[in-house]
Amino acid sequence: LDYISQNPPALILLDILLPDIDGLTVLSELVKKEETKAIPVIILSNLADQASMEQAAAIGPYEYLVKAKTDLNDLIKKIKGKIGAE
Secondary structure, three states, X not given: OHXXXXXXXXXXXXXXXXXXXXXXXXXXXXXXXXXXXXXXXXXXXXXXXXXXXXXXXXXXXXXXXXXXXXXHHHHHHHHHHHHOOO
């Protein structure tokens, strides 16, 4: 999170299941910081349960995609749309 604050990317692809911290905690921390709150985030996870989606929606207006149901070309279009590279 410190690295992202100092080197903000154009977009973050974020999974919910991470080794040391869960993605929803990362998302919560990102929206709290002035340096990172405007970075577009696409959540890309295999967790397709309603609870995870609702938790993400409560944190912010982020796109939540289920890996198994997401076509690579659709993902690329969404990324380009978020970073203005269409």
